[in-house]
Amino acid sequence: MKRILLLALPFALMTACSNPPAAKDSDSTPAPAPAAAPATAASSLDAAQLTANHWLLENAVDAAGKRIDGLLVNPDKPVTLDFKDGRLSVSNACNRMGGSYTLEGDSLSLGGMMSTNMACAGNLMDVERLIGERLQSKLTVRSLDASALTLVAANGDVLSFRAEPTAETRYGGEGVTVFMEVDAQTKPCPHPLMKDATCLQVREVKYNEQGLEQGKRGAYENFYGNIEGYKHEPGVRNVLRLKRFQIKNPPADAPSQAYVLDMVVGSEMVK
Structure with a gap:
């Protein structure tokens, strides 16, 4: 597994403008109109x-x-x-x-x-x-x-x-970075609107600032909803870095949080 660190650098926007020279009084030819700005x-x-x-x-x-x-x-x-x-x-x-x-x-x-x-x-x-x-x-x-x-x-x-x-634009905020392990197989899960529904099996993974895992991973739980940008492949267990966003005024039967894939940080085949 490769870990990549990108250092943030300052962002600067500089603007410039210029004015056309004024025509001389002695010039009998009218000065041309300035060209339209591109x-x-x-x-x-x-x-x-x-x-x-x-x-x-x-x-x-x-x-x-x-x-x-x-x-x-x-x-x-x-x-x-x-x-x-x-x-x-x-x-x-x-x-x-x-x-x-x-x-x-x-x-x-x-x-x-x-x-x-x-x-x-x-x-x-x-x-x-x-x-x-x-x-x-x-x-x-x-x-x-x-x-x-x-x-x-x-x-x-x-x-x-x-x-x-971007997700930040769509959800109106920066979101929170979380790590989640997705098990290799989905499982049947109860759903009020879908018969024979299956759910991803997930559990949270926690890392410190040095990238070292902290604590013990808990039991897998049903994940109701969708992870934007992630396509599950049966038989492959993944650790994902996700951005979690709060959804403003969600419908009564819809989740209040959205998860967007940032990157896959680790994968393994499971028989």
């Missing part, structure tokens, strides 16, 4: 939009407009960017990648990208190489709003992303 002018970029969403790669073309097929081979799991606490993380390539970033005007400047070191089957290694080559140094933010982000790499390649609100 959509990505520093004053119009809402940096909060970066952190409020996951950014899923929807299209990628080179400077000549040709589709970059190697970046778009997994439409069900597209390359995804996340911005938080001054750091950019990249998922759905081979390894998880991350590095610092700053936004200045319409420029997104990236620090050195680091990644885990794992070999992957299929084309994921190529996806990682291709996205890593484009997330270098400084990119231009062509557009940014609540639904879409367009980045232009230094070589002219254009990367288009669609927004998917």
Whole structure:
């Protein structure tokens, strides 16, 4: 099991503006009207939009407009960017990648990208190489709003992303990090609305700040509901890192808490 620590760096948003020079009195030709500000002018970029969403790669073309097929081979799991606490993380390539970033005007400047070191089957290694080559140094933010982000790499390649609100955005808060072990098999469980219902079997796992497990794990209990982002595979026992959110004004027959998968921290096959 590999444990990765990403250090949070400060996030800074700097804006700049310029004014056109005034025409001289002696110039008989009227001064041209200033050009309309582009959509990505520093004053119009809402940096909060970066952190409020996951950014899923929807299209990628080179400077000549040709589709970059190697970046778009997994439409069900597209390359995804996340911005938080001054750091950019990249998922759905081979390894998880991350590095610092700053936004200045319409420029997104990236620090050195680091990644885990794992070999992957299929084309994921190529996806990682291709996205890593484009997330270098400084990119231009062509557009940014609540639904879409367009980045232009230094070589002219254009990367288009669609927004998917983060759990923090959807539930209106940061949530609480918890660890939960999910047993290898589900079991029948009583449910007032579902006949023959089955439930995940879960128990809490506690760690200290050094990552050492504390206390003894209790008995498994029925888990009613859903863990967003988690797909249970029978025969595999997992320890999950989850974000737990309070649901505001839930329906009477619905849970008051939501659980969202952050990462799988350990797995084992169980016969």
